[in-house]
Amino acid sequence: MKKIYFFFLTVMAGAIILAATSKSASVRDGFVNGTPEIKSISALTFGTNGILFIGDSKSATVFAIDTKDTEKVEKASAVEIKQIDQKVAAALGTDVKNISFLDLAVNPLSKKIYCAVQLNDGTPVLLRIEGEKIVSVNLKDVGYSSMALANVPAEDAKDQRGRPLRVASISDMGFSDGKVFVSGLSNQEFSSTFRSISFPFTKQQEQASLEIYHAAHSQYETNSPIRTFTISEISGKKYLVASYTCTPLVLFPLDELKSGTHVKGRTVAEMGSGNSPLDIITLKKGGESFLLMANSSRPVFKVNYKSIEEFQGSLTTPVAESFATAGVNFVSLPVMNVLQMDKLDESQFILLQRKTNGDLDLWTAGDRYL
């Protein structure tokens, strides 16, 4: 009996190990060891299992990097680094005027902060913040896979005119349910490209054409480009919540964004002029969800998802003009000049903020702001 019991245990243990191995193998499917040719870092986002996605506009490619940073941390410790630009510049052996911060991303597993910085000559570098320490992330001889963005029409291959390739700058990236989402800005036409790419990468990527219906005015529609976005659940359904260069907050049902489809999003809020949205995140407090949006020339906005849900119902018909100017209610937080923002854990977020004294500080905001 003991033998049978032992055999059963062995089989079970084997099955568990096998399951664990195959699970980890599937996430890294198609990965090779080597040095990815990253020419620029436009956007960072994390997937599962410590996989970091790097959006490279210059090579029109998304790289998936195995950071091996997989130690799980439930509650993140607050991070605060004053004058982070000075510290990063010193760590890179250069002057603060010679660097710019490109993006921040938090590994949802380890809660470690990854930060992309660029020298004035365009050299990108990836850093990790560990407490007060700044370390460089090795991108040589790492496990990685990559996916070229299909933004060049196929017939270009036949064209011998040597035309310059169209540039589709990656404006933001996100990861949800095994898919990498990439929004793009074109240097040429005023248009919106939004791609959904299955991960592990296959040859397939879906590109939907998006259009905004300015419900608030019931009149105009445009192809304005997405600046930043998040994937959120609203009334039990997943939505792309996109913020635009011209009119900030627009909703698209995620299941409608399929290749070749033309989807009309609905504007739920316009949040001011002369402004470009920078980052959107979703946080929770006491069973409620909040959307936070950092802006180039406005404070950080906070929107309760409840009010988006409520507004959603009324958008099927054009709204009254008096209501239209308000859209969804939002609160301006007393936090200005935020350059980058990301979710640290469910109730904390990190901000890269230019203070009034000129310092660039990285700090953690808690649920007091929610």
Place this chain on the structure above:
Amino acid sequence: MNKLIRTVGHISVQTFLISFSFLFTGCGPNNTQSTISILWRDNKAIGLSIPHSLVKESENTINKLQIRLIKPGERTAILGKYKIEEEQIVFESAVHLTRGFQYEVLWLDSLLAEIEIPIDESVIAPELLMVYPTQDTVPENLLKIFLHFSQPMVEGQSISHITLLKNGRDTLDGTFLDLQPELWNNESTVLTLWLDPGRIKRDLIPNRELGAPLIANESYTLHISPNWKSKEGKSLLIPYSKTFVTTLRDDESPVIENWNIVAPKSETTEPLEINFLEPLDYSLLNYAIRLADEQQKFIGGTIKLSLEEGRLHFTPNKLWKAGHYTLIIDGRLEDLAGNNLNRPFDRDLKLKEKQNPSKEIFESEFDIR
């Protein structure tokens, strides 16, 4: 100053030693290199080579070495990798060392050397070659301006180097969209600037609050600061400015039926000429129009724009053959106000019944005799 240049593999080694103290002189058994050298790759200082003779060998050699930027205030070790090789310890910095900056090499707390990364004297100043649109009359809802530089420029700083002046007096704020990352071509020589679309679009809140960025029948001057630097660190040779006047809003899509095509003669390489009757978007013109022969094969050639982007000349690589040709035009081709072939920049839904379905490509046919 000692100067030594030699090549190790693909990396060239150059020694620039300002001062150093031989704390451990003579410790190394084979003292072939006695000074700290700069390692170069692609004209960039990628690290330093430190001869064993300068450091006392121990188990933790690497942990005792530190390279720091010489600057006022606190100095910290530069990020990078150390590798112990036969003759030297190689330090490869996380990013290349900056030209014109000085660095110190420390062994524990003692200074081994101070090294300056020399400025590249061969680097020339960049120039602004062209501002598009080239014409000096634009619609008040102009959407894009392109700046074409002679060299790759520092990205991410355009807003601080560009000023728009109205009637030579008032500086306008918030005219251009502050986009990060900015929209540069891959070579970082052409920047696309967008006039704030939220202010151009009718009835959006930015448009209602602030009005359009430009108003008809006014004069505007675009100033480019000479402080804008190339990626090589050189500032623009001279300040640059361009004045233009505005006309009424353009809400009409370009109509290809109105274009005037002047066909060349067969058995020549004379350019095909297409007159648009209005200036179109410089950047899109460079890729949106192609030419196919009767067998639907694309014709190779070069294009040139003239008449302030109002005319395109296509010169074939081979002699024209007599026959029927088709111009294949991308539906995304825009005029200066962002109205493309399919639709105006913003479309009034009330007029929807008048709109045709969007087409990816438009065609126009002609014969060469």
